[in-house]
Amino acid sequence: MTNIEFAPLQGYTDAAYRYWHNRLIGGVSCYYSPFIRIEKSDIRAKDLRDILPENNEGLNLVPQIIVNGKDELDFLSAKIRELGYSRIDINFGCPFPLQTKKGRGAALLSDPQKVLELMEAIKDNDDIHYSVKMRLGMSSAEEFYPLIDIINHAPLHHVALHPRVATQQYKGNVDMLSFERISGEITHPLIYNGDITNLGEINSIDCRYATLSAIMIGRGLLSDPCLSYEYVNNVQLSDKEKIAKILELHAHLLEHYSARLQGDSQLLVKMKTFWEYLEPLIGRKSAKLIKKSINMAKYDAAVVSISCN
Ligand SMILES: Cc1cc2nc3c(=O)[nH]c(=O)nc-3n(C[C@H](O)[C@H](O)[C@H](O)COP(=O)(O)O)c2cc1C
Numbered sequence: 001m002t003n004i005e006f007a008p009l010q011g012y013t014d015a016a017y018r019y020w021h022n023r024l025i026g027g028v029s030c031y032y033s034p035f036i037r038i039e040k041s042d043i044r045a046k047d048l049r050d051i052l053p054e055n056n057e058g059l060n061l062v063p064q065i066i067v068n069g070k071d072e073l074d075f076l077s078a079k080i081r082e083l084g085y086s087r088i089d090i091n092f093g094c095p096f097p098l099q100t101k102k103g104r105g106a107a108l109l110s111d112p113q114k115v116l117e118l119m120e121a122i123k124d125n126d127d128i129h130y131s132v133k134m135r136l137g138m139s140s141a142e143e144f145y146p147l148i149d150i151i152n153h154a155p156l157h158h159v160a161l162h163p164r165v166a167t168q169q170y171k172g173n174v175d176m177l178s179f180e181r182i183s184g185e186i187t188h189p190l191i192y193n194g195d196i197t198n199l200g201e202i203n204s205i206d207c208r209y210a211t212l213s214a215i216m217i218g219r220g221l222l223s224d225p226c227l228s229y230e231y232v233n234n235v236q237l238s239d240k241e242k243i244a245k246i247l248e249l250h251a252h253l254l255e256h257y258s259a260r261l262q263g264d265s266q267l268l269v270k271m272k273t274f275w276e277y278l279e280p281l282i283g284r285k286s287a288k289l290i291k292k293s294i295n296m297a298k299y300d301a302a303v304v305s306i307s308c309n
Helices: 015-024 045-051 070-082 105-110 112-124 141-152 176-183 199-208 219-223 227-233 239-258 263-275 284-292 296-308
Strands: 003-006 030-032 087-092 129-137 159-165 190-193 214-217
Touching (some): 003 227, 015 030, 015 045, 070 087, 087 112, 105 112, 105 129, 141 159, 199 214, 214 219, 219 227, 239 263, 239 296, 284 296
Parallel strands (some): 003 030, 003 214, 087 129, 129 159, 190 214
16 A cells, blocks of 8 residues: 655645645645745745645645756745755646746756756755656656656655656646656656546556555545545545535635635635536536636535535
8 A cells, every 4th residue: 555645736735725635534645835936036925824834734744846946946945944844845847838937847857957956956955855746858758867867866755756748738648658667767765646536546556566655646636535535544435425525625615715815706716726626526517506606605505506416
């Protein structure tokens, strides 16, 4: 049996979601924050708040950063260190031009010199144990091979690999052939990430790659938040039981955001995002009602319709 980690998902897995997922459902050995970046020469207050230890009580959180070189890495590491963290994950996979154009995320994969600079920089911050979350390359899996030696020589906690290239974004097939080849060459603990949506797929990856240190799941946990619980406890919940858990989770999120967001429209936008991946579980009719709700009264009625289906 392997560990299940919750992948970072910008806009979804924020502190409130992580806290209530862990408290009400669980089965996740490690949560990652969505990537933290430098904007206007500083860390955003919102990003800092998201990783404050008091907002992440009871769970194992690893803050993730996205950087373009040593200076950004040192700056963000210092801010995160101040909060008492000794683990940081570095994003080498974000495919979005807003970040890649700044030389961050997946852009690093086609620049072995920059990867070397970063791997040297982490040696200077030796009170922090870094991990990396990578893709195969910007546009070709061949980009990964020159990086293997550099990565193997760095003092990393682990390497998480999502076997797609950045130009695929989140579509197309995962490249299991490349994952297989690379898994034999990486000397650090390795984590698989990509397209895992059910217990069968977890078991199949776990069987095929017995030495993996964890399986990291993103969208599969958004569409089935109980998947981690089921795997770790070796049980299968009915759809009804899963929906009951999700309604409880979303009720807590609603209470949390009602107290923090201003006005119904902000609250509505935020709450709707949490239902985006849940249509297969809650049914098309309720999913559509939620998506189309124009105020909180309509939203509440749409949510009630789920339990009546
Ligand atoms: C909406 C969205 C936001 C994401 N945000 C991040 C992020 O902040 N940091 C990161 O490393 N990956 C991010 N990812 C990538 C996921 O962590 C994960 O690697 C990817 O979705 C593949 O795994 P999955 O098929 O299990 O979802 C994001 C993906 C999506 C779809």
